[in-house]
Amino acid sequence: MGKCCDKTGKERSVFSNREEALKTADYEKREHGVEFYPYKCDKCGYWHLAPAGRKVSFRENACGCKDSSGVRGKRLYDSKEDAERAAMTVREGGRGTMHVYPCPEGSGWHLTHKF
Numbered sequence: 001m002g003k004c005c006d007k008t009g010k011e012r013s014v015f016s017n018r019e020e021a022l023k024t025a026d027y028e029k030r031e032h033g034v035e036f037y038p039y040k041c042d043k044c045g046y047w048h049l050a051p052a053g054r055k056v057s058f059r060e061n062a063c064g065c066k067d068s069s070g071v072r073g074k075r076l077y078d079s080k081e082d083a084e085r086a087a088m089t090v091r092e093g094g095r096g097t098m099h100v101y102p103c104p105e106g107s108g109w110h111l112t113h114k115f
């Protein structure tokens with residue numbers, strides 16, 4: 001399994017799949033009381049854990065995309081990590097599985113129910 005470094009050059013823990021990452025996240029929560037959430041990395045194609053404390057950043061009406069009703073603008077997430085985190089919050093809230101996809105305008109990430 002390859003190495004993957006974050007923006008600060010620190011090596012990330014790499015997991016081959018979501019289950020493995022979740023297991024470690026559970027462990028960290030139990031043992032250290034720190035929450036992490038798994039996300040799939042664009043760079044290496046494997047899974048990493050990101051601290052759950054960080055605020056998800058998104059913008060409203062930042063692109064031309066509309067939600068399924070065709071009325072409201074879609075939330076545009078600044079990074080795939082943010083979008084994955086938001087998707088996980090939805091899933092944990094029992095509101096279904098959301099998929100992350102890049103904005104066709106190329107400026108960020110969206111969530112969708114259909115795929």
Ligand SMILES: [Zn+2]
Binds near residue numbers: 042
């Ligand atoms: Zn990576």
Ligand SMILES: [Zn+2]
Binds near residue numbers: 063064065076105
């Ligand atoms: Zn968009």
